[in-house]
Amino acid sequence: MQPIRPELVQEMLDALKGEPVYLHLEMTTGAYANKRNQSMLTASAFITNAEVRYSQGSIAGQGPYRIGLKTETGWVYAQGLTHWEEQEKDRIIAAGHDDEGKLVVAFQLSKQPF
Amino acid sequence: MEPNTILVVLPHPDDEGIIAGTLIQYAKQGAEITYICLTLGEMGRNLGMPPFANRVTLPEIRRQELHACCGIIGIQQVESWGLMDKTVEFEDQELWIQRIMDKMKELKPSLVLTFYPGHGVHPDHDAAGRMTIEAMRRLSPEERPVVHGIAMTAHAKDLLGPADVVHDVTAYVEQKIRAIQAHKSQFQLLIGNGSFEDPKRLAHYRTERLWTYRFDD
Secondary structure, eight states, X not given: OEXXXXXXXXXXXXXXXXXXXXXXXXXXXXXXXXHHOTTSOOOEEEEEXXXXXXXXXXXXXXXXXXXXEEESSSEEEEEEEOEEOTTOSSSEEEEEEOTTSOEEEEEEEESSOO | OOOSEEEEEESSTTGGGGGHHHHHHHHHTTXXXXXXXXXXXXXXXXXXXXXXXXXXXXXXXXHHHHHHHHHHHTOOEEEEEEEOTTOGGGSOHHHHHHHHHHHHHHHOOSEEEEEOTTOOSSHHHHHHHHXXXXXXXXXXXXXXXXXXXXXXXXXXXXXXXXXXXXXXXXXXXXXXXXXXXXXXXTHHHHTTTSOTTOHHHHHHHHEEXXXXXXXXX
16 A cells, blocks of 8 residues: 555546446454554444445545545445555545554445456 | 374454364364365455455455465365354354264264353354354264354353363464464454563464363263
8 A cells, every 4th residue: 555646646546437337345453453452443344346326426634534426326435545445447446544554534436347 | 091083163363363272272183174165254354454355356365365375274174154144143044064974974074162261252253153062062972073152242251160171382383373373364453462572462362262162961
């Protein structure tokens, strides 16, 4: 993973716009959050290979970044994105890692299922 | 008599690190160990530090780490059953109970190691333990192997009493640490913010505690 370059992410969001794409969206505190710190709530959610089509998609912020996709009937939103795979040319694999390197949020888009 | 055939049922690559000393010891005594690892831990938060894996590459990386770790421990058979991390409790339980039962009938282990249901902390741990225990419950008392459960909850001692199986694995602690380190994408999480040289941590690694599961019949 490399630090996100927003201008390149934007190009890919533009390229995938209007087409049926597969989305992986995830956020997690880690399964042991409450064990490590009792004031923390262990929580996570993910949806994998959800089919979406968006009419507007952009990346915002100065880093960490946000991505918002306006779909036909709603929105897809992710905040806290820090890293992505720069060598991926046909799909977006992005995530937000905390200062220990642990994944907190993931955002992935592809024409093929993950 | 030392167990000669052992079945281990755990949900994530690296769970075996918790009992690595015990398994190293059994392997050295000549036990045949089969490890069913239900998922590939593909939803793990640790992707290396700095991150060298991503959500797409992690499953294969963790499969390789699992095999490297098991090689160091001396586990002869590793089976990845291909369930999805975090979803074990939502699978068709009956299907997997049946498969675990079939495996027990095939291998006839004298000892089974899994998570103690209700004390796994991670829902996949509890689901793995529950399904394994249920598979064993369906065997007759005569064909039923002994089960030693891993309990991770803070209150395990209060509810279950002190562990009845306590292994001092000091003799194998370096090998155990090497096995854990084979999970390159994960071991920073496994050791928290500390290091393997930390004397307190080392002391923790030298003792492995297990609880025998008692069936009603």
